[in-house]
Amino acid sequence: MTGYFIQAFIYLIAAVIAVPLAKRFGLGSVLGYLVAGVAIGPVLGLVGQETTTIQHFAEFGVVMMLFLVGMELDPKGLWAMRVRLLGLGGLQVLITAAAGTAIGWWLGLVWQTALAIGLIFALSSTAIVLQTLNEKGLTKTEGGRSAFSVLLFQDIAVIPMLALIPLLALPELMGEGGSYAEHGSLSLVADMSPWLHGLVVVGAIGLVIIGGYYLGPLLFRYVVSSGLREVFTAAALMLVIGISALMGIVNLSPALGAFLAGVVLANSEFKHEIEANIEPFKGLLLGLFFITVGAGINFQVLAAQWPTVLALGLAVIIVKGAVLFGLALLFRVRSSNGWLFTLSLAQAGEFGFVLLTYSVQSNVIPVDVSQVLSLVVAFSMFVTPLLFIAYDRLVLPRYQTVKNDQRNADTIEEQAPIIVAGVGRFGQVVCRLLRAHNIPTVALDLELEQVELLRHIQIKSYFGDASRSDLLQTAGISQARLVVIAIDDRERAVGMVKYIKKYYPNVRVLARAFDRGHGYQLREAGADDVTREVYHSALELGGCALTAMGVHPLRAKQMIESFEQHEKDHEDELFEAWKEIEEGISFSPRYGELFMKLEEALSTPIQPERSDPKE
Template identity: 50%
Template sequence: MESFLFQASLYLVAVVVAVPVASRLGLGSVLGYLVAGIMIGPVFGLVGSETKDLQHFAEFGVVMMLFLIGLELEPRALWNMRERLLGLGGLQIVVTTIVVTLGALALGEGWRVALTLGIILSLSSTAIVLQTLSEKRLMQTAGGRSAFSVLLMQDIAVIPFLAFLPLLALPGARALAKAEAAEAQRALSFLQELPGWGVTLVTLGAVAAIALAGHYVIRPLYAFVHRARLREVNTALALMIVVCIASLMLMVGLSPALGTFLAGVVLANSEFKHELESDIAPFKGLLLGLFFITVGAGIDVEVFFSQPVLLISFTLALMAAKGAVLYGLGRLFKLKGRDQWLFTLGLAQAGEFGFVLTAFALKQRILPDALAQQLLLVIAMSMFLTPLFFILHDVLARRMKDEGAPQKTDEIDEQQPVIIAGVGRFGQVVNRMVTMSGFRTTVLDHDLKVIQLLRKFGFKGYVGDPTRPELLRAAGLDHAKVLVVCLDDRAASVRLVTYARRMREDLHIVVRARDREHVFELYRAGADDIVREYFDASLRAGRYVLENMGLSEYEASELQKTFYALDRTAVRDLAELWRPDLPTEKNAAYIARARELNRELEAALLARFAETREEKAKPRDAAE
């Protein structure tokens, strides 16, 4: 017990001292964690062999991180990523593997060893890159999304890599490795005894079970637990979901990170998405920090000082080669400016799965011990250099003129009854009309330039992402009367309306919509008043057309009012039949009802036109 408390104290003190210092110096938390690990490991020798065991436990932070990322991605968004996921991610793995393999062959390695090195070093660090992108708020940039697609594809590729690597071992070494692993894998012997098609069915069944459980088990279970109104039980349920899914994936031989990512995607549309995020995030942060510390503490100083120049050269050569591949792929997929450099510099390292594959290749007798030790050190050193590459990206980004990363969020010092999320051309008009009518507003927008321009004209606003729950709470969501959503991003506006409605049933939500389908999405999300951005302007233009076709201003105005009222009713009617998973042209019920409503609208307009003509003729008849 005393030993455990002493070790825990060491790690916590190292974190509390090193990470804030690194953050204050602008180096980022990841570099702080790595330095803390180096200080308590190789420098002072305060931790020892337990670091490797602790690292396996800390890798669970990566699993939690991918679960949280999955929660941010709806299935449709994941499908929209398919081009970059398969194209960009697949090409990165293949081309990098070829380049590293050729380099190893040029250095005199055999083709089996060279190909193994190419596979291992083609992967990048999901933990470091995603953590840094989140801290710097670069995840939603084009470079950040491209980096995420590649990292996700790499995590998926680990599965076939584990199946392929044993084929690279010599027959005798393969048999010896299989015999040594038999005892350790006894728990999974039922899978080993199955034929190939049986293993495939079990694997697909596990993935299907996760998808079905997300819809039919986890949601009602969460609703049941939530009724207890005990925060610690909600946290326990969130941890249980992640742990159980990771265990199931390990049992069938799949990546636990991939399984929890899929579970997050399934639960992305759930009503308790934000609660899951808030419950899991602290554990994710602590475990990822612990993982980075163990990477720093696990650096073998003796191996490094035996060949420092050679190992540093290999590390820099690896990062340069991967960077060249990434830069070429970025150009191929039309990344530009700072997004190009973010993609290139962010993924130029080796990754934590490299430790797993190296240990696996060592057990399979593919890599010799000395080379494996050097490889582990090169992987760790490349991860250590990655935060410095992100600093280099920041320097380059400041010198470029294209649109930059999201700005730091302002501190909100007052709360008003009206919150306006997004203050572009649409939101500015709303804000001017409301404030000039004597009411106070709290304006939120992620663009610093827009907020600065707004303040020059005497209107107060705050910089920040309006979809963030903590920013909305700081802006006074709990007490506001009206929320006005004027965001350009249609998906973000739906997320914001969904969250606001779940938090406040009595809140009146006015929202801007792009088109009719966006109206349907917002209607289902819980918006009260939905304004199509071009609808009112189109109505006014149509009114001018009618006036110039011979109708009086009164007649054209009445027809405009009738069309507006009936169209609003029709939209609510059609929203019940709209299906997001089905193209409009294939939704027979929707099309049939739309045609019926069009006939009703035409009849109503003609009837109203006749009434206005009669009203116009009555005074003339009376005078006669």
């Protein structure tokens, strides 16, 4: 027993040390797990042959991942992105798999093995790419959305790939890599005729779909009635394990059953609770799986064949990048977005390890070839952060310069009494309200997509930096009555207010503030009216929260009105107290006292002297 504890401690401490470090350096958690495995396996020799046994157990994390992927699939959302999903994603997988198969066949591999390798390298790293896109704020860009569509299609495509690989088994490899049958799995259909086997398979899939739709909610309602959270967790695990076992005994992929169950339960009332309970197990088991992959890397193979690994790794990135770049041009994902789409998906992915292991177990890829391919997959994933750095430092500045040069040459052809600086989510609403009352405006923004969007709805807008004095003069600042400042840059917004109030003091300035402190900076700069972007929406949501907890709607409205009025009454005092803090005082007692009074104001509407609203 002590030996098991020591082994578990080694795996866990490796993950605890390596993964946070990898994320801190922008390498992602998957690479952290791989590095941890390399450290405790080939480098330090702290783990050994038990990694293969642990890997079979940890593969259940992949089953859980596909269960959660199925639960996240929204039919309406999928239909809305069908062009990117089926077009970009489908073509990327097909063309890349075909290219990989052709290269493998050209290198002398049999077509079954070459096809399996092509499928493996058609996949990209969902974990690394999505995490990096989120960290860099690129998820909402055209390139980011296209990359997400391809990744989603790849995750779905893993299901038919897992079903196809056993059909490619080579008789001469039988017994070399092992199979699931050798690990004690049972088969219900081993001695059945083909037509009966088919009926059993269809019946098993039907049982998963119908049972999940009708019996799943009944099961979870029964469990919830017990009031024990651990029983709900046990029920969620029982569901995934049971479906995986059912798929296994009819010779189907356990991941296929888990995926179907996830899709069936996607609209369940218990969806979020199930996800919350499954997610920790999925993350831990997947992490353990990647650690075992890293621990299983054969450094002797790497030392002996590093030129082959390096050449194949670069070939994967180049060939896959060429396919992606061509698809970006075909689907009009251009300029920097096309390069983001290409560079972000040019690597192999974590599912490559899964398919590689499964291919060896299914007697499709020889063990010696799989060792080299495992190193190639890992190498391409290690290079991914460098591809994102290349995008940031080489690609993006070039296209930003071109874009600025093109748009700065435009001249503002019209002037208006109102200038709106910044037409994002805040400034757009202002422009639309003014347009609804036939009040002419000139809108300026540095984001081309926002400018073009306003032009589509017949609002005069121009690309340009509204904080530039020459651009403001061309827009007619000297004759303007009002300037609305809603740009997404705190310092530029404050500088604009100072400039306008110094040289055009008669122009009224309305400014959007990010928070209270920024609002005071704008006020100090001379803004006539300042609105915090989340203030009124927060008050409205707070009122909804009060109503949801049983407070009468009229009483909730009274509390909100009292809150607003009290803050207006003490606005000057709060401003002066804030200036004390800005001058170097770490904490102003008067500032804290004013906030305490603000909280006391919430009780004003419920004093006995005020009549309660009638029910």
